[in-house]
Amino acid sequence: MALYVQKFGGSSVANIERIGQVADKVQRFHADGHQIVVVLSAMSGETNRLLGLAREISSSPSPREQDLLVSTGEQVTIALLAMALEQRGVPAVSMTGWQVPIRTDSAHGKARVQEIDGDHVRERLNAGSVVVVAGFQGVDLDGHVTTLGRGGSDTTAVALAAVLKADECQIYTDVDGVYTTDPRVVAEARRLDSITFEEMLEMASQGSRILQIRSVEFAGKYNVPLRVLHSFQDGPGTLITTEQETPMEQPIISGIAFNRDEAKLTIRGVADTPGVAFRILGPISAANIEVDVIVQNVAEEDNTTDLTFTVGRQDYEQALHILQQTGEELGARQVTGTTSIAKVSIIGVGMRSHAGVASRMFAALARENINIQMISTSEIKVSVVIDEKYTELAVRALHGEFGLDTPLVTRA
Amino acid sequence: MALYVQKFGGSSVANIERIGQVADKVQRFHADGHQIVVVLSAMSGETNRLLGLAREISSSPSPREQDLLVSTGEQVTIALLAMALEQRGVPAVSMTGWQVPIRTDSAHGKARVQEIDGDHVRERLNAGSVVVVAGFQGVDLDGHVTTLGRGGSDTTAVALAAVLKADECQIYTDVDGVYTTDPRVVAEARRLDSITFEEMLEMASQGSRILQIRSVEFAGKYNVPLRVLHSFQDGPGTLITTEQETPMEQPIISGIAFNRDEAKLTIRGVADTPGVAFRILGPISAANIEVDVIVQNVAEEDNTTDLTFTVGRQDYEQALHILQQTGEELGARQVTGTTSIAKVSIIGVGMRSHAGVASRMFAALARENINIQMISTSEIKVSVVIDEKYTELAVRALHGEFGLDTPLVTRA
Numbered sequence: 028m029a030l031y032v033q034k035f036g037g038s039s040v041a042n043i044e045r046i047g048q049v050a051d052k053v054q055r056f057h058a059d060g061h062q063i064v065v066v067l068s069a070m071s072g073e074t075n076r077l078l079g080l081a082r083e084i085s086s087s088p089s090p091r092e093q094d095l096l097v098s099t100g101e102q103v104t105i106a107l108l109a110m111a112l113e114q115r116g117v118p119a120v121s122m123t124g125w126q127v128p129i130r131t132d133s134a135h136g137k138a139r140v141q142e143i144d145g146d147h148v149r150e151r152l153n154a155g156s157v158v159v160v161a162g163f164q165g166v167d168l169d170g171h172v173t174t175l176g177r178g179g180s181d182t183t184a185v186a187l188a189a190v191l192k193a194d195e196c197q198i199y200t201d202v203d204g205v206y207t208t209d210p211r212v213v214a215e216a217r218r219l220d221s222i223t224f225e226e227m228l229e230m231a232s233q234g235s236r237i238l239q240i241r242s243v244e245f246a247g248k249y250n251v252p253l254r255v256l257h258s259f260q261d262g263p264g265t266l267i268t269t270e271q272e273t274p275m276e277q278p279i280i281s282g283i284a285f286n287r288d289e290a291k292l293t294i295r296g297v298a299d300t301p302g303v304a305f306r307i308l309g310p311i312s313a314a315n316i317e318v319d320v321i322v323q324n325v326a327e328e329d330n331t332t333d334l335t336f337t338v339g340r341q342d343y344e345q346a347l348h349i350l351q352q353t354g355e356e357l358g359a360r361q362v363t364g365t366t367s368i369a370k371v372s373i374i375g376v377g378m379r380s381h382a383g384v385a386s387r388m389f390a391a392l393a394r395e396n397i398n399i400q401m402i403s404t405s406e407i408k409v410s411v412v413i414d415e416k417y418t419e420l421a422v423r424a425l426h427g428e429f430g431l432d433t434p435l436v437t438r439a
Numbered sequence: 440m441a442l443y444v445q446k447f448g449g450s451s452v453a454n455i456e457r458i459g460q461v462a463d464k465v466q467r468f469h470a471d472g473h474q475i476v477v478v479l480s481a482m483s484g485e486t487n488r489l490l491g492l493a494r495e496i497s498s499s500p501s502p503r504e505q506d507l508l509v510s511t512g513e514q515v516t517i518a519l520l521a522m523a524l525e526q527r528g529v530p531a532v533s534m535t536g537w538q539v540p541i542r543t544d545s546a547h548g549k550a551r552v553q554e555i556d557g558d559h560v561r562e563r564l565n566a567g568s569v570v571v572v573a574g575f576q577g578v579d580l581d582g583h584v585t586t587l588g589r590g591g592s593d594t595t596a597v598a599l600a601a602v603l604k605a606d607e608c609q610i611y612t613d614v615d616g617v618y619t620t621d622p623r624v625v626a627e628a629r630r631l632d633s634i635t636f637e638e639m640l641e642m643a644s645q646g647s648r649i650l651q652i653r654s655v656e657f658a659g660k661y662n663v664p665l666r667v668l669h670s671f672q673d674g675p676g677t678l679i680t681t682e683q684e685t686p687m688e689q690p691i692i693s694g695i696a697f698n699r700d701e702a703k704l705t706i707r708g709v710a711d712t713p714g715v716a717f718r719i720l721g722p723i724s725a726a727n728i729e730v731d732v733i734v735q736n737v738a739e740e741d742n743t744t745d746l747t748f749t750v751g752r753q754d755y756e757q758a759l760h761i762l763q764q765t766g767e768e769l770g771a772r773q774v775t776g777t778t779s780i781a782k783v784s785i786i787g788v789g790m791r792s793h794a795g796v797a798s799r800m801f802a803a804l805a806r807e808n809i810n811i812q813m814i815s816t817s818e819i820k821v822s823v824v825i826d827e828k829y830t831e832l833a834v835r836a837l838h839g840e841f842g843l844d845t846p847l848v849t850r851a
Contacts, residue, residue: 043495077515083455084519085526092525092533096518099511103489106508107496113504114497121504125537126582170538 029194030062030152034162034184037071039199039258040104048259049199050111053157057117062152064191066162066184067108069100090135094164094174098124101161101180109159118156122147124164124172129183131165131173138165138173140182145190152191160187181242189249196246196253197264200237203257204265205230207431208283212419215432219281221266224253226281229374229408243267279384280375280429283422287369287415289319290343291400292350293335296360299326306357307334310349316342320370320403320412331360335401337412340366368400369418372410373425385409391428397421441606442474442564446574446596449483451611451670452516460671461611462523465569469529474564476603478574478596479520481512502547506576506586510536513573513592521571530568534559536576536584541595543577543585550577550585552594557602564603572599593654601661608658608665609676612649615669616677617642619843620695624831627844631693633678636665638693641786641820655679691796692787692841695834699781699827701731702755703812704762705747708772711738718769719746722761728754732782732815732824743772747813749824752778780812781830784822785837797821803840809833 033053040046049065056063077097081088088096105121112119127147131138151158162180165173175182181198188196204218205227222230224247228240237255246253246267256264297303304323311318321336338346347364354362378384385402388409392399397420401412413421426432445465452458461477468475489509493500500508517533524531536543539559543550563570574592577585587594593610600608616630617639634642636659640652649667658665658679668676709715716735723730733748750758759776766774790796797814800821804811809832813824825833838844 043492046496080455080515080519081522084458084522088522089525092518092521095533095535096515096522099514102511102514103492103508106504107492109504110493110496110500110508113501121507123507123584172535 028060028062030064030191031056032064032066032184032188032191032193032196033199034066034180034197035068035199035258036180036201037068037073038201040067040069040108041071043107046104046107046111050108050115050117052199052258053108053112054115054117057157063157064148064152064187064193065108065157065159066180066187067101067104067159068162068180069097070104073100073103091171094135094138095172098161098164098172098174101163105159105161109157112157112159118154119159120151120156121159121161123161124183125166125170127160127187129165129186131167131175133167133169133171133173135171135173137176138167140165140175140186143186143190145187148187148191179239179241181239182245185242185246185249185251185253188251189245193251196251198238198242198253198255199258200255201258202237202255203260203262204255205237205267205282207281208422208426209285212285212422213283213426213432215426217431219265220263221268222281223376224267224269225407226374226376227253227267229372229405230282230284238267279377280373280425280431281377282374283371283425283429283431284374285369285371285418285422287418288340289337289368289370289412290340290346290364290366291335291337291368291412292343292346292362292364293333294350294354294357294359294362295333296327296331297334297354297357299330299332303332303357304334307350307353308336310353311336311338311346314345314349316346316349320401320410322401322403337368337370337401367415368412369415369421370410370412371418371421371425372408373429374408375429376407378409379406387428388425391424392421395420395424397424440472440474442476442603443468444476444478444596444600444603444605444608445611446478446592446609447480447611447670448592448613449480449485450613452479452481452520453483455519457671458516458519458523462520462527462529464611464670465520465524466527466529469569475569476560476564476599476605477520477569477571478592478599479513479516479571480574480592481509481516485512485515503583506547506550507584510573510576510584510586513575517571517573521569524569524571530566531571532563532568533571533573535573536595537578537582539572539599541577541598543579543587545579545581545583545585547583547585549588550579552577552587552598555598555602557599560599560603591651591653593651594657597654597658597661597663597665600663601657605663607678608663610650610654610665610667611670612667613670614649614667615672615674616667617649617679617694619693620834620838621697624697625695625835625838627838629843631677632675633680634693635788636679636681637819638786638788639665639679641784641817642694642696650679691789692785692837692843693789694786695783695837695841695843696786697781697783697830697834699830700752701749701780701782701824702752702758702776702778703747703749703780703824704755704758704774704776705745706762706766706769706771706774707745708743709746709766709769711742711744715744715769716746719762719765720748722765723748723750723758726757726761728758728761732813732822734813734815749780749782749813779827780824781827781833782822782824783830783833783837784820785841786820787841788819790821791818799840800837803836804833807832807836809836
C-alpha cells in the first residue's frame with residue numbers, strides 16, 4: 028500500500044464529464060488499497076473569468092481581495108470531485124487551503140508555502156477517505172486567504188507529498204511524459220522513463236512547460252519522487268528523481284529544448300567602465316522585464332564593449348525603447364535588436380563528466396551551416412542562440428548527434 | 440456616528456454595474472462618518488448554477504461538499520465589493536463566514552448560528568474600514584463550512600447587528616418598504632413607516648416575502664432595529680421594531696396579507712375519537728407536506744367529525760392521495776379538496792386591545808357577498824379562506840374598512 032499525491036490541472040477538471048473521469052481514475056487507485064490525496068486546479072478558464080470580473084471593477088484590485096476571489100475556483104472543483112467520489116462509493120472529503128491548513132507568507136498572488144500541518148489530512152487518510160485538496164491556495168498567519176501564483180497547484184501537490192512523506196507525487200497533464208525534445212519537431216523524439224530534477228529544471232525553463240519550475244525545485248529539495256503522467260491515458264509516464272549513482276549507464280544528453288519566444292538586443296561601443304553592465308540592464312529590470320541570456324565579450328582595443336541579451340518576445344518593444352535611451356546616455360555607437368531568433372539547448376547531467384560536449388554541439392550545427400549568434404553554458408546545459416528559421420533543423424541535428432533517436436537503456 | 444449593518448441580496452449584486460452602485464451607496468454612508476458592515480448574497484442565479492453542477496454529479500450530493508461548493512458564491516461578491524470600495528478610496532476588507540468567524544452547528548444546508556466573534560470585525564471598523572461579510576455561511580466547530588439555508592443572508596445580517604450592537608440593520612431589497620397590502624392589488628396601498636416584529640412575522644408568513652421569517656424572529660429576540668429599504672432608490676423604507684408604548688396612536692390593523700398558493704382538503708364523517716386529528720394529519724406531515732390552517736369543528740350528533748386543512752398548492756395532489764388512503768382506513772364518509780382558494784388575513788398588534796375586529800372583518804366581507812370557508816385567528820391576526828376569485832375584492836374591502844386607504848399618523 029502506497030501513499031500517492033495526485034495532481035490534476037484545469038483541463039482535467041474542465042467540466043462535469045472530466046471530473047467524473049478523474050473520479051474513476053482515483054477510484055481505481057483507492058480500490059487497489061492505496062492512500063490518495065488529490066490536488067486540483069480550478070476548471071480551465073475559471074481563474075481568468077474571475078480575474079476579468081476584478082479588472083472590470085479596478086485596474087489595480089487589492090491583492091488580498093483578488094486572492095479571496097480566485098481561490099473560489101479550486102473550492103468549486105474539490106467539492107465537485109469529492110461528490111463524484113462519494114457517488115462512486117469512495118469515502119472522500121475536500122479541504123481548502125485554510126482547512127488543511129497550508130500556511131504561507133502574506134505575499135498575495137505569489138505567496139510561498141511556509142508550513143503545512145498534515146495532521147488533518149493524515150487523520151482522514153487513515154480513516155479510509157480520499158482527501159481532495161484545493162491547489163494554488165493557502166492562508167497566512169492572520170487568516171487571510173493567499174494564492175501561490177499561476178501553476179501553484181503543482182507546488183501544493185509537491186509540498187503536501189513532502190509533508191506526508193508520500194511514495195510519489197503524480198502530476199497528471201495533457202502529455203504522457205517528458206520527451207527528449209518536442210515530438211512535433213522531431214518525429215523520433217522519445218518519452219524518457221526518468222530524468223533528474225536538475226535536467227527537468229533546465230528542460231522546463233527552456234520551454235518544455237509541463238511542470239512549474241518552482242514545484243520541481245521544491246521536489247528536488249525535499250527529495251519527493253515526482254511523476255508526470257497523462258490524465259486520461261494509461262502509461263508509466265516519466266519519473267523525475269535524484270541523480271542515479273550509475274553515471275556510466277546514463278546518456279550524456281537527456282534532451283533538447285528550444286524556445287522561440289525570445290528576442291535579442293545588442294548595445295555596441297559603450298565605454299568599458301566598471302558597472303556598465305548594471306547601467307545597461309538596471310533600467311530593463313526596473314521595468315520588470317526578465318532577461319535570459321546575457322553575453323558580454325572582452326573589451327575592444329578602443330576600450331569599448333558590446334553587450335547582448337535576450338528578453339521575452341512580448342517585452343521586446345519596451346526593452347528596445349529603454350535600451351535606446353540608455354544608449355544615448357552612455358554615448359553608445361549603436362543599439363540593435365531582432366525578434367527572429369531561437370534558443371536551442373542540450374541538457375544532461377551526464378555532460379558534467381564528459382568533456383567536449385559543447386564542441387560536439389557546435390560541430391553538429393556547423394555541419395548544417397547554422398551560424399551561432401550567442402553561447403551560454405551551465406553545468407548541465409549548453410544553449411545557443413541562432414536564427415529562428417533554423418530551429419527545427421538544429422533540434423533534429425542535435426537529437427541525432429547525441430543518440431536520442433535510438434531507444435535508451437531504461438534508467439531508474 | 441452610527442454603526443449600520445447593510446444587507447444586499449443577489450439581485451443587488453447581480454453584475455459588476457450593480458456592485459458599483461452598491462459601492463456608491465456604501466461610500467456615501469462611510470463619508471457621513473458611519474461605521475458600515477455590509478452583508479452580501481451571491482450574484483443572483485449563481486447559487487442555482489452551482490447546485491446544478493452538483494446535481495449533474497450526484498442526485499444526493501454530500502451536504503458538506505455542497506455547502507463548501509455554494510459558499511463560493513458569496514466569497515466572489517464580497518471580494519468584488521471590497522475591490523469596488525477600495526477603487527473609490529474607501530478602505531474595505533472582506534470576510535468569509537470562517538474568517539469572522541460565524542460559528543454554527545453542523546446541520547449542513549440549514550445550519551443555525553451559535554456564536555459570532557465580533558472582535559475581528561470591530562477591530563477593522565475601528566481602523567476605519569468598511570467590513571464586507573459573506574452572508575448565508577458559517578463554520579462549525581470542526582472547521583467545516585456550513586450554510587444557513589436559502590435567505591440566510593438576512594439572518595447573517597441580523598446576527599451580526601445583534602453581536603455588534605448596531606444602531607440599525609438595513610435590509611436592501613427590490614421594494615421600498617413594507618406596504619399595507621400588495622400595491623398591485625390595491626392602488627391605495629401605502630408604505631408603512633414602521634411595523635412591529637410580530638406584525639412583520641405575520642405579514643411575511645402570509646406571503647409578503649420581503650424578509651426571511653427566521654431573520655425577523657432573530658431581530659425581535661435580540662431587539663435589533665431592522666429597516667427594509669430599496670437598493671437603488673432613496674427613501675426612509677420601513678422600520679421593523681418592538682411595539683411602541685403608545686398604542687392609542689396606532690391603527691388597529693397594520694396590513695392586509697393574502698396568499699393564493701394554498702389548497703384546501705376536507706375529510707368528512709370520521710368517528711370523533713381521541714387522536715383522530717393526528718391519524719389524519721400524521722401521514723401528511725410524514726410526507727414532509729407543510730400544513731397551514733387547520734379547522735375542526737365540534738362533533739356532529741352522530742358522533743362523527745369533519746376536518747379541513749390547507750397545504751401549499753404544489754403539494755395538493757400528493758396530500759389528496761394520502762388523505763384518500765387515510766379516509767378509507769378510517770371509514771370516512773367523504774374526502775374532497777380544491778385548489779381554487781385564497782387566504783386573506785388582517786394583521787395588527789392593535790387588535791389585542793380592540794374587541795370586535797374579527798366581526799368587523801366578517802361584516803365587511805358579507806357586504807361584498809363573499810362567503811367565508813374557514814376562519815383561523817391568532818392574537819394579532821385573523822385569517823379567512825375564501826374562494827380564490829374574490830381575493831382582490833376582499834383585500835380592497837378590508838383595506839378600506841380598516842382605514843388603510845388614508846395616511847397614517849407616523850409611528851416610531
